[in-house]
Amino acid sequence: MVAAAIQAILGTMPAHAVAPAPSYADLSLEELANVVITSVARRPQALASAPASVFVITGDDLRRAGVATLPEALRLAPNLHVAAIDAREYAISARGFTSIIANKLLVLVDGRTVYSPLFSGVFWDAQDVVLADVERIEVISGPGGVTWGTNAVNGVINVITKSAGETQGALGIALAGDRERGLVARYGFAGGSDAHVRVYAKGFQRDGSRPVDGSPATDRWDRGQAGFRADGAAGRDAWTLQGDAYRGRSETRPVYGAVDVSGGNLLGRWSRRVNDRVDFDVQGYVDRADRTDRFLLQDRVTLVDLEAKLRWLAGEHRWLFGADARRGDDRSDPGVFFAFVPPSRTQRWLSMYAQDEIALSSRTQLTLGVRFERNPYTGWESLPNARLAFNLTPRDLLWTSVSRAVRSPARLDREIVFPPAPPYALAGGPDFVSELATTVEAGVRAQPLAALGLSATLFQTEYRRLRSAQLDAQGVVTIANGIEGRVRGLEATAQWQAMRGWRLTAGGVWLDKQLHLTAGSNDPNGPAPLGNDPRQQWSVRSIHSMPGSLEFEAAVRHVGALPEPAVPAYTAVDLRLAWQARPSLELSAVVRNAFDPWHLEFRNDPFTSEIPRSFALNLRWEPR
């Protein structure tokens, strides 16, 4: 009777682009033959998966949240700190170090890294995807593992779009609100017997926020993007070709003019299943990004990347081997304050990695991996990591890991000067070396009831050689590695299918940062510029499916106070009501920051702005 009730609840969960639930069906025939049968187990059991702190934002989560841009979508991950700086810029990080130039997070879209080699961080105003065509966003907090590489010190965000075959037909989305408006059009069609293509175009505009010093807002943001994706399969081979082009422009600011970004990319991937046990894939892409911002910097970068991966199943061992070569051509013209010396630079990176996932038994896996990466400044670095996953039951996982991660120098660490011409007050960082992070984590993922999933991760990271400023006798600043310390914390999430048509999800992070200057460091600012992080943040979402094809979602998110520069804690409520008027037509209304006309999320003096309440109507048309 209990089983039937649980089945009824599970059976009502919406089937939008659902990923398979972890279960015994994930085991191979050999593994199934070793499962000890107990007659006691009555409830459906699920096999918990990765030994890492992962939060997956599904395509359905994105639809339910009514978000229009990628940074807003990332607020759904409780292990990320997302702070809107103004209408255009965001500061996003995991496990601390949130800053407009946050550099400890690796972000990829369909396998293409989107961080700028200029500062090892992401220009969030240059990144966008059609959220309706996103399969899932994997948010991994902590060092991601050998497949991710340097920069994945505190986490990895992996945006994965649906294959062209899964996005056939037409899709139109119109967004009209008091502060945002946008249009998305996508069309997918078959291209031959085994190939599918989709093409899309989207435009978006967001009104300016409100500067705290009372000056008029000049950060209204317009952005347009178009692109395509084609996927095909032929026997044992599968291939993908995709590309995007975008242009974004802010308002014309007094003196400095507008911020202008544009760029495009083209990516191709080919994978082959050699046999039941071996498969490999090769991927190459070109990414070009232009930015004009007379106040800050003018930058043009072209990245070319080639990567090959081989997976080999050999008995108890699941091997992964890979190699990656990347080249970046960067040209940076001086802004009002900063310049890069030399203005142009060609950089090359090379990395190789190997990982073995060893099944010590049918319930225990030990993963050992190492990545060697060569960067243009410090040569070879090694990033080893080890993980242990122990299934207490098929659906309860205990895991632990230890990793060494590295953030290698970027142009910002070595070659930035201020003012643009000598004599310099800030003369780059000629001796800046890689930042180092050693992380130990332990986590649990449990499903104590069929309708209740819990996860928690404890972590501690020792940081060494973090970026700092060093003054010499004449008062000239160079960039050095004079800060170190320890960050530890707890991440937790819970998902509860409370009853038919009502689901609750909650998550939170508690963070304890203890950073200090090393002996010999005379940085006058201390660790504050490295990141402005709350001690805790949490969020709760209540998701309802109601009769009459109605959906309602309420989300409450709370971010604790930021220490330096001070930003008060805030609690924001987002609401969405949607009506599936026809199978092909969905109408929804979204309110963000419902109870707060303006609030502050981050300080970016002297341009600090408050984020407004906003309201929007959405229309989504997808004929089937």
Place this chain on the structure above:
Amino acid sequence: MQRVVAAWFALVAALWSTGVLAQPLTGGADEVKAAYLYRFLAYVDWPDAAFASPNAPIVIGVVGSDAVAAELARVLVGRTAHGRPVAARRLASGDAFDDVHVLYAGDAALLRSAWLQRARERPLLLVADGFQALDAGACIAFVLVDDRLRFDASLRAIDRTGLRVSSRLLALAQRVVGAP
């Protein structure tokens, strides 16, 4: 921090030496049977004529076991095999099985019924419990060996269906009967 890293490895080694890490998974028979039924799909080739269209799903039917049917329905969500979606279907004695590709008979007595005898020459993988099921015409029979669920296979029954079954599946069977 070096000490922490060393301690981590020492802990893993200590846990391993106690045998805790070497323990096998446990599970209910119904869940494991449903998992097997899904897993068999990769080792069997059905002719194109067995499907109404290139996108038609592979259908795993279950008769005589509500538990396995329910577990299968749960497990198959979002899964595919041979590039097709997979679907579970609950059948009752006498139902048509023209578009069913795998049929698990929870009640082995059904195997001898006229209804299921008709299934034997169709491209349908018939699965049941107990070694005797192979005599009654099942292609694959689940058997419990040392508290672990394994399976036996009948080459004669498989040949009758005309299905191409990978030798790797037969290699994993506990016993194969009817080998020429």
